[in-house]
Amino acid sequence: MADDNELTYKIVHTSGLTIDDNVSLGYRYRDEEAFRSDEVESWLFYTRADSFSSVCSWPTFINGLWQSPAGRIYVTSADGELVIGEIDRDKRVYKLISQEDAGCALTSIWGLDDQHVYAFGGAPDRPGKIRFFDGKTWTKLPDAPAWLLHMHGCAPDCIYGVGQKTVFRWDGHAWHQTGLRAASSLASVWVQEPDEIYVTDQGGVLFDGSSSGFVERARWNGPLDGVAKFAGELWLGGEQAGLLKLDGKTNKIEVIKPKVLTRAIEARKELLIAAEDRVVYSADGESFRSVGSGAFPKFCAKRPFRAGPA
Numbered sequence: 518m519a520d521d522n523e524l525t526y527k528i529v530h531t532s533g534l535t536i537d538d539n540v541s542l543g544y545r546y547r548d549e550e551a552f553r554s555d556e557v558e559s560w561l562f563y564t565r566a567d568s569f570s571s572v573c574s575w576p577t578f579i580n581g582l583w584q585s586p587a588g589r590i591y592v593t594s595a596d597g598e599l600v601i602g603e604i605d606r607d608k609r610v611y612k613l614i615s616q617e618d619a620g621c622a623l624t625s626i627w628g629l630d631d632q633h634v635y636a637f638g639g640a641p642d643r644p645g646k647i648r649f650f651d652g653k654t655w656t657k658l659p660d661a662p663a664w665l666l667h668m669h670g671c672a673p674d675c676i677y678g679v680g681q682k683t684v685f686r687w688d689g690h691a692w693h694q695t696g697l698r699a700a701s702s703l704a705s706v707w708v709q710e711p712d713e714i715y716v717t718d719q720g721g722v723l724f725d726g727s728s729s730g731f732v733e734r735a736r737w738n739g740p741l742d743g744v745a746k747f748a749g750e751l752w753l754g755g756e757q758a759g760l761l762k763l764d765g766k767t768n769k770i771e772v773i774k775p776k777v778l779t780r781a782i783e784a785r786k787e788l789l790i791a792a793e794d795r796v797v798y799s800a801d802g803e804s805f806r807s808v809g810s811g812a813f814p815k816f817c818a819k820r821p822f823r824a825g826p827a
Contacts, residue, residue: 523547523548524545524546524547524548524814524817524822525544525545525546525547525548526543526544526545526794526813526814526817527543527544527780527793527794528541528542528543528562528780528791528792528793528794528795528796528809528813529542529543529544529780529781529791529793530542530582530780530781530791531564531582531781531783531789531790531791531796532582532583532584532783532789533564533584533783533785533789534586534785534786534787535785535786535787535789535798535800536564536565536566536787536789536796536798536806536808537565537566538584538588539563539564539565539584539789539796540561540562540563540564540572540582540584540590540604541561541562541564541582541791541796541809542559542560542561542562542579542582542592542791543559543560543562543813544557544558544559544560545557545558545560545813545817545822545824546558546824547822554578554580554595555578555824556824557577557578557824558574558575558576558577558822558823558824559574559575559577559578559579560573560574560813560816560817561573561574561579561582561590561592561611562809562813563604563606563609564796564808564809565808566798566806566808567808568808569796569808569809569812570609571816572604572609572610572611573602573611574820575594576823576824577594577595577596577824578594578595578596579592579593579594580593580594580595580623580624580625581593581623581624581625581626581627581636582626583626583627583628583634585628585630585631585634586630586785587630587631588603588604589601589602589603589614589631590602590603590604590611591626591628591634591636591650592626593619593623593624593625593626593636593638594623595622595623595624596622596623597618597619597620597621597622597623597638598616598617598618598619598623599615599616599617599618599619599623599626599636599648599650599655600613600615600616601613601614601615601616601650602614617655619636619638619646619648619655621638621639621646621648622638622639622640622646623636623637623638623646623648624637624638624639624664624665624666625637625638625666625667625668627667627668627669628650629670629672629673631650631652632650632651632652633649633650633651633673634649634650635647635648635649635650635658635668635676636648636649636650636655637661637665637668637678638664638665639660639661639664639665640664641664641681642664643663643664644660644661644662644663644664645660645661645662645663645664645665645678645680646660646661647659647660647661647665658687659691659692660692661678661680661685661687661692662680662683662685662692662694663680663681663683663685664680664681665678665679665680665685666679666680666681666702666703666704667679667703667704667705667706668706669705669706669707669708670687670708671708671709671710671711672711673689674687674688674689675688675708675711676708677695677706677708677714677716678692678706679703679704679705679706679716680703681702681703682698682699682700682701682702682703682718683695683697683698683699683703684697684703684706684716684726684731695726695730695731696730696731697716697724697726697730697731699716699718699720699722699724700718700720700722701718701719701720701721701722702718702719702720703716703717703718703719704717704718704719704740704741704742704743705717705741705742705743705744705754706744707744707745707746709746711727711728712727712728712729713727713746714726714727714731715734715744715746715751716731716744717741717742717743717744717753718740718741719740719741719742720740721736721737721738721739721740721741722735722736722737722741723735723736723737723741723744723751723753723763723770734763734768735763735768735769735770736770737753737755737758737761737770739755739756739757739758740755740756741753741754741755741761741770742754742755742756742779742780742781743779743780743781743782744782745782745783745784745788746784747784747788747799747802748788748799748801748802748803749802750762750763750765750802751763751765752773752782752784752788752802753770753779753782754779754780754781754782754790755772755779756778756779756780757778758772758775759772759773759774759775759776759777759778759779760772760773760774760777760779760790760792760797761773761779774797774805777790777792777797777805778792778793778794779791779792780792780793786800787799787800788800788802792807794809794810794811794813795807795808795809795810795811795812796808796809
């Protein structure tokens with residue numbers, strides 16, 4: 518068993534409409550080893566502006582999390598599990614609704630609502646596998662041209678997926694090439710509307726796109742792991758560089774919060790940021806607060822590390 522001092526704790530994803538209706542995903546894993554998906558515990562947290570509560574944990578690598586506008590929680594695992602659940606907000610207890618095997622490795626999950634949920638995965642250098650949930654059942658969609666790392670859209674017929682160095686559009690029936698070929702592996706995509714699309718890559722390039730194609734908009738001196746538009750501004754995840762923002766007048770990327778080590782960004786009614794040791798949020802893009810700082814290790818203090826095969 519690993520001693521608690523030898524373990525690392527990181528909050529890596531957050532999803533919800535606001536901080537008062539939000540779930541976050543955290544990992545606990547061994548410090549002495551390089552990160553391995555078979556040596557990690559996954560923890561689900563329910564957050565509010567004044568509290569941060571653990572509601573569930575898995576001794577496996579949960580790599581995708583998305584909470585629908587109605588509050589249902591969808592997660593995926595690297596070995597192909599599709600899990601739907603919900604949280605009793607009063608008792609702060611997680612309830613499993615369904616669990617299925619996708620029949621393929623999965624990378625993550627995203628949706629528009631409970632009738633349009635997309636789990637995606639596959640393997641490098643192979644077509645991407647897509648599983649679609651219509652509110653009742655999971656079905657297979659046509660394979661994407663390449664393995665997808667991230668998806669986002671604004672309507673069922675306007676969804677974009679980023680592969681390792683390419684971007685594809687789903688029109689509700691088929692996948693289409695967009696023509697973008699990046700020099701580095703792509704990381705994230707945000708679709709504000711059909712003619713306002715943003716894509717980032719691990720080499721620090723921000724691409725600006727529309728239904729007609731993509732152009733380079735700005736460059737950063739490190740990876741750009743997330744992108745979202747909120748309060749009229751474009752926000753970017755700079756990992757150890759912090760929370761970044763595009764200056765729309767100069768097309769320069771600026772550091773806004775250097776201590777907010779941004780792993781993932783969510784923007785719906787509020788801006789939500791998974792910042793490794795806490796969740797940071799803003800209702801207006803001007804004032805920022807956080808919840809959960811130092812809480813993750815405390816929840817685990819009396820729980821033995823149990824990652825890996827049973």
